[in-house]
Each structure stands twice: as structure tokens, then as C-alpha cells.
Amino acid sequence: MTLLLVQALNGVQLGLTLFLIAAGLTLVFGVMDFINLAHGVQYMVGAYLAVSFYDASGSFLLALVGASLATGALGLLLEALVFRRLMGRGHLDQVLATFGLILTIGELVRLIWGTSPLQLPVPRLLSGAVPLMSGMGYPVYRIMLIVVGLAVAGLMALVIGRTKIGMQLRAGASNAAMVNALGVDIHRMFRLVFGVGAMLAGFAGVLAAPLVSVEAGMSDNLLILAFVVIVVGGVGSVRGAFIAAILVGLVDTLGRSLVTALALALLPPMAAGHVGPALASMLIYLFMAAVLAVRPAGLFGVRA
Amino acid sequence: MAEVLHVEGLSKTFGALWVTREVSLTLAAGEVHAVIGPNGAGKTTLIHQISGVVLPDRGRISLRGRDITRARPEARARAGLARSFQITSVLPEFSVLENVALSVQAREGRAMRPWGRAAADREANARGMAALERMAMADRARRLAGTLSHGEKRQLELAMAIAADPVALLLDEPLAGAGPEEVPRLIELLRGMKGGAAILLVEHDMEAVFALADRITVLAEGRVIASGQPDAVRADEAVRAAYLGEDF
Amino acid sequence: MKGWRLPLAMLLVFAAVPLLPLGRDSGYVMLLGARIMVFATAAVSLDLILGAGGLVSFGHAAPLLLGAYAVAALDKAGVDGALPVLALALALAGIYALLTGAVALRTRGVNFIMITLAFAQMVYFATGSIPDYGGTDGYPLGERTRLFGLKVLHDGLPFYLSALVVLVASYLVCRALLATPFGRSLVALRQNEQRARAMGIDPLRVRLGAMVVASLIASLAGVLLANESDFISPAYGAWQRSAELMVMVLLGGAGSLSGAVLGAGVVVLLEEGLGRFTQHWPLIFGPVLVLAALGLRGGLAGMWARRG
Incomplete structure (x- = not known):
């Protein structure tokens, strides 16, 4: 039971990290109709910057704020240098350019910070564990991540549901032509979405850094998971991204143990040892295929 | 009737x-x-x-x-059942003749055929040309459909429809x-x-x-x-x- | 001769490489040339669906990976005959394309890109979880594949010529297919799906057919790749490899087939050539891709077409 609870909490925490990465990206995909493969590097850059800021200042909070703002600035810089020029140029050019950015920035990171993995310590204040049932504990830091993730999600819901820019974003997600008709400054909106999206991804990178090792490939698989979240939730829908992120997080952690247990129960041990892990790592993608087979536009998608 | x-x-x-x-x-x-x-x-x-x-x-x-x-x-x-669209709808990268010929092939169930050169389909070309002639477009057969004037695209759409018989x-x-x-x-x-x-x-x-x-x-x-x-x-x-x- | 100059020029270059008096470097140059041709084969097949058909698949490394694992599976079973290897590779890739295509083709745009990626990730993780074939560590190939006992895929000239034959055959098949009514229908669906359907063209059947053909050809590239490196690893099917195949097609100019060969050559040569000067080659290659996307409309093949 406790193990299940721990798995569920881990799933929610993974989901919220994915949401922070996917929230900005789904708007870039949906409202701007722009394919940005390089969004994951913001997550990685955020983590690396946090390590540097922490080494310089010794303060986790300062590292968090500084690295988030810096990745936001990086997002704006990339927007001005590259993305802006690729608006409305078709998905293929965007894929080519943003893949080039992945290579470039990945190598820059290796050049600056070296190839060996770095560590960011868990802030002392949050280093304890909360006791759960039967003597097991759950790290305070992970609980803090869940709280912060939920807070950001709530804030985004407010911005998107209650403000003018939020209304424009929602209109844009369902009908891009309408944004123009509404007389919205599309370039300003593009900058805003990129800047905030990059900042959120960097923010997620800083928060995740104490739990993982900070290295050049750290964002590669997360980026793919963020894509899954976006597509399952429905491209352009932040609410969809939130729900899909939690689902994907849960499927990855709970489903993994469930499938392994099922395989052990149903199959001879040898076969179970093979099938269990294989199925477990494919689970998220099976989940995505199942969702899209039934709802080609995703859970909250407005456009197929 | x-x-x-x-x-x-x-x-x-x-x-x-x-x-x-x-x-x-x-x-x-x-x-x-x-x-x-x-x-x-x-x-x-x-x-x-x-x-x-x-x-x-x-x-x-x-x-x-x-x-x-x-x-x-x-x-x-x-x-x-053939149709035309309110907003002209042709295949812009194909020539006018290729547009009508493909219409014939699709109607005859040959559009899935993964053999034989499409351009060498005599029957499709002949029926296509006949349709273009009826729509007074035979002299445009080699032009790319995307380069036609609006009125000519309308004519081409009609030709694609009648070519399918x-x-x-x-x-x-x-x-x-x-x-x-x-x-x-x-x-x-x-x-x-x-x-x-x-x-x-x-x-x-x-x-x-x-x-x-x-x-x-x-x-x-x-x-x-x-x-x-x-x-x-x-x-x-x-x-x-x-x-x-x-x-x- | 229209449309044949670029492919013939490239064929001449590929055919001339083994004849060049390069002395001690000739082995290395042939290896590089063979590698280009292997990736060019996969890129050409991707161009069939991406360039001609407008189906932006972000998972084309998956059939390549399946082809490579067909070699591993039969090697493990002690079989090195080309016929069974090809049969298994083609069967796996064909079934994969049929199953995933049927689901993926229900979606459009970004969703299609992402679902093809997701299916490829499934293959990537699945192959990495088979202990018999080394799991994520990969599988060292025992015996290279032979055709009727002949060492057609062994080092040097035999492998080079086999890769050339496969590339030329793949190119000709794709090119011929595009000239058939089926190919016309595929291109028509990209240009204007609503119009093509109103003419009586079945989008699902045509696109699924094209995806199967592309997948089959890519699996051949996978068989070659496994033999070239004597090693089979899930890494051949990582999403970055799928992206690289797209880059080859886009850099060369989508839709022209020969552009995909050109793109494969440029990508492999840049990676390899820059890699000899500096380990930080992505710092040059990355910006090249960005600049190409910003400035190079129609890819290298487009430049060729606009020349003079």
C-alpha cells in the first residue's frame, strides 16, 4: 500500500515536471503552429545554470530565480535570432532549424560545463523526509516540487482563464486565423509565449536538478515525454497538457509496477523477466497510441 | 425519366x-x-x-x-458522384492534363495501381483531352494547374468532373x-x-x-x-x- | 534527360570511388562512401512519404532498427543467409508500418509527427529490453550475412558494391512508383486532399501503401547497417536518428529523391569530416542546419534545379 502511495506521489511529481516543460510548448505548437524540437534544451540549460549560480552564491533560491530568468532570456534570444524568421514557413524548416539548435546548444553546454555529470544538492531546509505509513518516508523536497508544480498550474489557469492575453491564447489555439482577426500583435504574443515557456522549462530543470545528475543528454527523453503529454492532452490546450502530464506521470510509475507485477503473476518467471520491463518502458507510448486511436485530436484537442 | x-x-x-x-x-x-x-x-x-x-x-x-x-x-x-467546390480546388503542381487524367483513373479504380506509368495511360489521356476540349481548355493541357487564372481553374474543375463520366x-x-x-x-x-x-x-x-x-x-x-x-x-x-x- | 542528370552524376561519383588511386586511404574512403549509401537508402525511402506524400514521419529510424535486429535475431539462431534475413527484416518492417500507419494516419499535422515518433520510441525501448540480444548494450554480430554463401557484405569492395546496388534499386523503385497512378495519387493527396478524395482517391489506402514501401526499404538499410558495423544496438533507432534522417531529406530538398541522397552525403561527410578536425563538430554542424533552414529553400536539390 505504502509503496503504491510512493509510486503515485512520484508519478504526480514527474507529471508536474512534464507539465512545466509542456505548458509553454503546447502553446507554441497550438497557437503558433510552430514545431520546436529545441524546447528541451531550456530544461537542461536551466539545470546547468542553477549549478553555476549555486556554486557562486551558495543559495538554492538565488540559483532557482537566476537560472529561470536566464533561460527565459535565452528563449527570447532564440526567438529573435531564429524562431521569428521561421514563423509560417512550414513544419519542415522548423524541424531542421530547431534540430540544429539542439546540436549547437548541447555542444555549447559540453564546452562550458564539461562532459562529466554535475550535482546540485537538495537545499538543507528541504532535505528531510515526511513519514508515511509503516515507517517509510517521502522526501520533503519531492513534496515541495508537487506543491510548487500545482501552484504554477493554478497560476497558469488563472492567467489563461481570466486575462485578456489568456483569452487571446485560447482563441488562437482553436483558430489561428482568429488571432489575426482580433487585431492581436502576433509577434508580441509569440515573444511572450516563447519567453515564458522557456522560463518554465528552465524552472523545471532547476527543480529537477537535485534529483537527477545534470548532464548533456538529460533533456532528451524528457522532451519526448513532453511531446507525448502535448499530443495526448490536445495540442494548444494547457488544461489538456496538465491532465495528460499527470496521467503520463502516473502511467509511467504506477503502470510500470503494475505491468511488472502482472507479468510475474501471469507468465512463467523467465518470460515475465523479458516481457515485464519491455512492456513497462513502452507503456506511455501504448497509452498515447490508445488515446489517439480513439481521439485523434487528443483529450482536449480542438483540431484534429 | x-x-x-x-x-x-x-x-x-x-x-x-x-x-x-x-x-x-x-x-x-x-x-x-x-x-x-x-x-x-x-x-x-x-x-x-x-x-x-x-x-x-x-x-x-x-x-x-x-x-x-x-x-x-x-x-x-x-x-x-462528381463535384466541384465553391472555392476552386485543383491539384496545383500537376499539369492541366494530369489533373483530368487522374480524375479518369480514380473513377475507373486505377488510381491505386502501383505499376505502369500514369502518363502513358492512353485511355485516361484521351478522355481527359476530350473533356478539356469540351471545356475549351485543350490549349492549356501542358500548363501547371496552379498557374491558371481563376476562371480557367473553374473550367478545369468542370473538365475534371465530366472526364470522370x-x-x-x-x-x-x-x-x-x-x-x-x-x-x-x-x-x-x-x-x-x-x-x-x-x-x-x-x-x-x-x-x-x-x-x-x-x-x-x-x-x-x-x-x-x-x-x-x-x-x-x-x-x-x-x-x-x-x-x-x-x-x- | 530531364530529372536524370543529378542522380546520374551521383551514380558516377559513387561508382568512381573504388577506382580512385587513394592507396592506404582507400579503405577508409570506401567505408565512408558505403555509410553514405546506407543512410541515403533510408533517406530516399523517407523522402517518398515525407517529400512526395507530405507525411512527416518522425519515426523512420524504427524500420531501420527492425532490419538491424532481424540480422541479430537470425545470427543468434545461427542463420546468416541473406534470404531468411531479408525475409524477416521485410516482414517485421511491413507489419510495423501496417499497424502503426493505420493508427497514425487517423491524425494530422503535429499529431502525426508526434505519434510516428511515439511508435518509434516503442520499438526503441522494446529492442533494448531483449536480454538475448544484449538489451540496451547491444549485440555484437557473430557472422555477417551471406548471399548463397557468398561474402557480399564483407569488408571493402563487396560491401561497397552491395550498398550501391541497394541504393540504386531503392531509388529506382521509389522513382518508378511515383510515376505510377499510385504515386500520382500520393502526391495529389499532399497537394489537395479534399480534391483528391472527391476524385475517388482513398487517402488511407494510398498513404498506408506508401508507408509500407518506405518502411520496407528502410529495413534494408538496417540490414546493411548491422553488417557494416558488426554491431546491433537500439541506438540506431533513437529519436535523434529519426531526426537525422529528416535532416538529410530536408537538407537535400524534400520530394526530389536524389536530394535525399545528396543530403545523406552532406550529413555523413560533415559529421565525419568535422569530427576529424574537432570533437566539437556539432558547434559547426548545428548552425549550418539553422542557416540552411533559414536560407536554403528547396534544399540542395533546389539549388541544383535553379543553377545557371
């Missing part, structure tokens, strides 16, 4: 809005049946339902006695967007198509409608308010009321 297309009790709602309400109509071999009505009467949605782009909520559509109510657009096309032909405002100097020419071409495939014609240009139609059905707010010979429809009070304020 033999009936080729039969539409019965067709209904469609978008949310609370009835766009098609219990519409029934028939199309007999060789006739031109015009569907007219004020803007928003549901004419284009009707064409979309008959051609399979939109599925109706209720009702039945049959082509030569065969139920096609839920068939996909491409299946209807292969069964002999369809049973019934749905024309969704074939004169829309044509310049004043192009309209008489297009009407003349449409008149030349009479007596071939049965034509269901949706058109705003009343001059064209009365010049071409054997029968007229009037739609308003999704339902049929009058149907019959052109003269009878012209005199109908309900029609006059529906068109109040519009030039009729």
Missing part, C-alpha cells in the same frame, strides 16, 4: 442550429436541378452531405438505388469568384454540359439558374420551401417572402 440521385428526409444540426431539416429531393437522368436560397439557407452543407464531406444526422441518400448515406467521399466519387454532378456555385467577363463564358460551358450527367446546381447567379435549370428547389433556413418548374417557383409567394430584399 430515370432517377439517379434520391435524397430523403436529410437532417443535420450543428449544436442548436438546424442547417438541414427534412430535406428531400431527386435528380433525374440528364436534368439540371438547381438549389437556390438566401445566404445561410444550408445549400453548401447539403452538397457536403450528398458528397460525403459531412455526414447527416438522419435521412437517406442513394445513388442509382444504392444507399450511400454513410459512404466516404472517395467511395461516392468512384460510384459516379459521372452519374451525377454536384456543382457548388460554379460561378463564384468569376469576373463579369468570365460569367457568360462559364454559363455557355455549363449549358454545353446539359444532357450529360445529371447536375445538381447550387448557384447565386439567378440569371444562370434560370438559363440552365429544368427544375428548381428553394431552401430557406435548412428546409425546402418550394420545388418545381422554374416559372412556378418564380411565382411562388413563399419564395418571394424568403428572398425579400434580395434581387430576385
